[in-house]
Amino acid sequence: MIEVINVSKGFGGNTVMKEVSAVMYSGKTNLIIGTSGSGKTVLMKCMVGLFEVDTGRILYNGQDFTAMTDREKKGIREQIGMLFQGTALFDSMTVKQNVMFPLDMFSPLSYKEKMNRVNFCLDRVNLQDAHNKYPAEISGGMKKRVGIARAIVLNPRYLFCDEPNSGLDPQSSLLIDKLIKEITLEFDITTVINTHDMNSVMEIGDHIIYLYEGIKQWEGTKKDIIFSKNEKLNHFIFASEFLQDAKEMRQLEIMQNKDSGNPPIG
Amino acid sequence: MFFFRFGQYLLMLKGMFSRPENLKMYWKEFMHQCVEIGIGSLGIVMIISLFLGGVTTVQTAYQLISPWIPKTTISMVVRDTLILELAPTMVCIVLAGVIGSKISSELGNMRVSEQIDALEIMGINTRGYLVLPKILAALLVIPLLVIIAGFLGIWGGLEAGKMAGIIAPQQFMQGLVMNFNSFNVFFALIKSYTFAFIISSVSAYYGYHVKGGALEIGRASTTAVVVSCILILFADYGLAAILLQ
Numbered sequence: 001m002i003e004v005i006n007v008s009k010g011f012g013g014n015t016v017m018k019e020v021s022a023v024m025y026s027g028k029t030n031l032i033i034g035t036s037g038s039g040k041t042v043l044m045k046c047m048v049g050l051f052e053v054d055t056g057r058i059l060y061n062g063q064d065f066t067a068m069t070d071r072e073k074k075g076i077r078e079q080i081g082m083l084f085q086g087t088a089l090f091d092s093m094t095v096k097q098n099v100m101f102p103l104d105m106f107s108p109l110s111y112k113e114k115m116n117r118v119n120f121c122l123d124r125v126n127l128q129d130a131h132n133k134y135p136a137e138i139s140g141g142m143k144k145r146v147g148i149a150r151a152i153v154l155n156p157r158y159l160f161c162d163e164p165n166s167g168l169d170p171q172s173s174l175l176i177d178k179l180i181k182e183i184t185l186e187f188d189i190t191t192v193i194n195t196h197d198m199n200s201v202m203e204i205g206d207h208i209i210y211l212y213e214g215i216k217q218w219e220g221t222k223k224d225i226i227f228s229k230n231e232k233l234n235h236f237i238f239a240s241e242f243l244q245d246a247k248e249m250r251q252l253e254i255m256q257n258k259d260s261g262n263p264p265i266g
Numbered sequence: 267m268f269f270f271r272f273g274q275y276l277l278m279l280k281g282m283f284s285r286p287e288n289l290k291m292y293w294k295e296f297m298h299q300c301v302e303i304g305i306g307s308l309g310i311v312m313i314i315s316l317f318l319g320g321v322t323t324v325q326t327a328y329q330l331i332s333p334w335i336p337k338t339t340i341s342m343v344v345r346d347t348l349i350l351e352l353a354p355t356m357v358c359i360v361l362a363g364v365i366g367s368k369i370s371s372e373l374g375n376m377r378v379s380e381q382i383d384a385l386e387i388m389g390i391n392t393r394g395y396l397v398l399p400k401i402l403a404a405l406l407v408i409p410l411l412v413i414i415a416g417f418l419g420i421w422g423g424l425e426a427g428k429m430a431g432i433i434a435p436q437q438f439m440q441g442l443v444m445n446f447n448s449f450n451v452f453f454a455l456i457k458s459y460t461f462a463f464i465i466s467s468v469s470a471y472y473g474y475h476v477k478g479g480a481l482e483i484g485r486a487s488t489t490a491v492v493v494s495c496i497l498i499l500f501a502d503y504g505l506a507a508i509l510l511q
Binding site for chain 2: 048049050070071073074075077078080082084085086088089090091101102104105106160
């Protein structure tokens with residue numbers, strides 16, 4: 001579990017994130033949503049220690065990460081896997097070498113054992129035939145899957161995904177979402193995902209935090225989000241007329257089914 | 267701004283020194299950099315030094331118009347010019363462009379594509395893993411390239427003298443061993459170690475601290491080369507003033 005307690009962060013006099021508090025639960029997909037520039041990536045980078053917080057604390061299972069020295073943070077960092085928005089694959093290494101790199105650096109396993117682990121992770125993300133390809137030779141969706149394989153190769157307790165669906169078609173996005181959800185449940189990981197994709201929210205969002213201009217505006221589950229009274233959240237979710245119409249039709253359907261005594265479908 | 271950058275540079279150098287997460291991986295990266303910096307630059311160093319030696323011979327002969335000055339003076343001048351200045355300084359200025367731009371653009375690209383962040387999150391000290399091997403490889407390989415440049419420059423001078431009919435090879439060889447001061451070689455090595463450190467650390471600094479995109483990577487690479495060249499020239503004068511008095 002990760003606890004964010006009154007965290008604030010600014011750059012050059014501008015406060016980007018103000019007194020944000022939240023809990024990220026283990027075994028669940030915790031989503032941080034908001035428009036571009038709302039502070040989602042800053043919050044995530046504060047949580048993994050890429051940015052130093054100005055005020056507040058971040059606790060990993062009760063341990064104060066923000067008060068740790070760089071050396072102490074290494075212990076927590078070895079339990080973290082991260083999928084970056086641009087995947088951040090090492091472009092001079094093949095897919096196999098990318099996934100094996102954390103094992104080479106931190107694991108005492110033999111080469112055969114490492115290969116078995118690499119093969120397991122690549123199989124898990126459905127990438128059996130790309131071992132010897134370079135990142136420039138594979139598609140965006142495949143790169144994301146390699147990124148996920150590399151993030152989970154050391155059996156992390158915490159998985160961070162920064163906009164995992166950016167640049168992907170709807171079908172690939174769905175595949176990535178499902179993969180992240182399955183891995184979260186299978187390995188009981190605390191997963192934190194930054195996204196502004198409502199499809200992801202409704203597919204895999206167990207616990208959702210909405211940020212607006214660096215302030216937490218709303219927190220809840222995907223069942224609560226559609227009927228939230230928060231104006232800013234509603235404006236964010238139903239930005240398109242199509243989705244507004246869908247919401248109204250849904251509400252109408254629920255009312256009609258209530259009147260007729262039938263439960264709504266879905 | 268200068269003090270801010272200088273402070274950042276010193277912090278980068280300080281941050282390099284921590285216990286490696288895996289010594290074998292660090293050694294592998296160091297060897298990889300030795301090959302990239304050494305083998306990758308060998309061709310250009312050979313070509314430059316051959317022609318530097320040849321041109322120095324021809325131009326020295328052109329200037330020695332008095333028949334009272336023995337021809338062995340030509341090879342003495344070529345030897346000392348190459349060892350004292352052309353091999354360490356000229357070759358390192360060229361290497362600042364070749365190696366310096368390579369280091370800064372590689373690190374800049376890694377910074378912009380978040381590869382450095384990915385390494386940090388894995389728990390790796392990126393200054394130790396990415397920067398230190400480059401500096402150590404430069405300190406090992408660049409003096410060797412300067413030594414190769416010195417020998418090839420002298421050979422280039424010998425061949426140029428023979429082809430142009432300026433000086434016979436025997437006379438050239440005779441002049442090479444006359445009044446030879448071994449301190450010159452020591453001085454050349456001091457210069458090459460100093461320049462190697464400047465080239466690698468300044469280029470690594472600019473690449474490591476890039477912010478932005480492709481344009482900023484290009485700017486960082488150009489700035490790294492320009493700053494390295496200026497610092498090399500300053501250090502060249504400083505070392506000459508201190509050590510050759």
